Amino acid sequence: MPEKVLIFSRFSKTLMARIGQRYELMDSAGKPPHEVFAPEELSKVRVLITAGGSPLGASALDSLPSLRAIICYGTGYDGVDLAAARARKISVGHSPGANAAAVADLALTLMLAVTRRLVPADAFVRDGSWAKALPSPMLRAPPGNPGRRIGVYGMGEIGRKIAARLAGFETEVGYFSRSKHEVPYRYFPTLEALAEWCSVLMIAVRASADTHHAVNAAILQKLGGDGYVINIARGSVIDQAALVAALTDNTIAGAGLDVFEKEPQAPGALTALPNVVLTPHVGGHTVEAHIAMQDCVIANLEAFFAGKPLVYPVN
């Protein structure tokens, strides 16, 4: 009889099929498990798979007394209450770096698209405005990349891949992270100093209590009127209300956002803006990234059921 694995978040059928070939899935499809499964069934669950951003706290863990491993699909694990897991001797694993290239690629996609006004430009061609030579205030010549100062907030695997991609665009790259890294980019000791220096801020930092609302009204003010914010990390890193205000009154020029404070909600004040590009949390959503993340999940599950430590543990 195959081992049982509780599926705590909603995943695509494709992903479920691959894991389902090896294990028996108890799929709560994004609902609280106690609404789907009987307490007796849940009491036997030893391992679960979750999206790292989904809230998974002490009360959920209390309904899973046999749980010994939480395996996050993806790099993030900010939804998991690590202290509560530790107190219950539950290991936590993830998929480090598996989606870094895909996420970094989307960061560049968002930056290039918003600075070159790609969405309004595409609409201008499609709706016939170009053929009619209509005025196009959104399509005034924007500043280009050569010489542009781009700040990367966070220098983990995704931040490094973003910086490596940016280098080809004749830009200057600086970064802020908790510590200085062995990378060929200028280090800034505070986020304030980075924002003062750069005009595009790429957010690639892990979500945590430390980084919650780190990008606030004061940081946006420092970015200034030719400034852009790109976020492919987590919505919680930005004070979203302050961002909407800064975008609305042109404190900054625009934003490219793959993540939001309350997903899958993007507030109407944001979706109504012409100077943003918005994507539905698809940073790690490529064929290869999904396969690599699945590989990490399966490696973690196999280790767990073999009684070994997780192959990709959260430190």
Place this chain on the structure above:
Amino acid sequence: MPEKVLIFSRFSKTLMARIGQRYELMDSAGKPPHEVFAPEELSKVRVLITAGGSPLGASALDSLPSLRAIICYGTGYDGVDLAAARARKISVGHSPGANAAAVADLALTLMLAVTRRLVPADAFVRDGSWAKALPSPMLRAPPGNPGRRIGVYGMGEIGRKIAARLAGFETEVGYFSRSKHEVPYRYFPTLEALAEWCSVLMIAVRASADTHHAVNAAILQKLGGDGYVINIARGSVIDQAALVAALTDNTIAGAGLDVFEKEPQAPGALTALPNVVLTPHVGGHTVEAHIAMQDCVIANLEAFFAGKPLVYPVN
């Protein structure tokens, strides 16, 4: 009294202002000059400024018997009948490389946007489909960049800048041009061989009789079902009807197009497609690129009126 300069194409007010500070502009605003100016006025014109893609042939030159210089705004000069100009001892100048970074940046923007389905993704967030968890067939996980084979057609200044940018994305880069260059990318001796090898074809070749409809149904067939075409060069390089057919029946996966066969027209069969990103010929449209192109025009004009050879002649 300032020298007179005939403005043969339609340019923005910003551009006209800078050149107008130095010279008296005879602005035909994109209309045939003989509809705007009397034959006597035209008979005295010694120099004109044109967009390189605008048709400028023998009959127009015959109405300008004193013309001695044609100065193209931008890199291209494919609209100018070079043989007719030569026969009349008219010099032709342009703005080589001035917009190369801006055009290369747009090429990457289009490639990243179309391969990551950016326009449908943005619409999916804005129209509330994401919040409602509606099905999103356009947003199935696409292949990512690492390991992708990208072919660059043309290895001039723009092709080189495209290739340099691509290198950061963990891709393999190959190219075809008339001759092999000293560049660190794999050379293919024919466009057919390049299209057979790559899955993304970036068109960065100069428009000419040689390259007219070079990207035809057979080339698109070789690119195949996971293939993309990106064109920031000239619309004439692609057989546009063949491209629309290939996009419609999924012979290729998608296209990113900044240029079209008959600008500013993009046919309805193209604008109705979900698997394309379309921009209104804005490749060189950044603040810095315009300044650099203006600098070239002014340097050419100053040399001309000083009785010297053009600083940036077309060879």
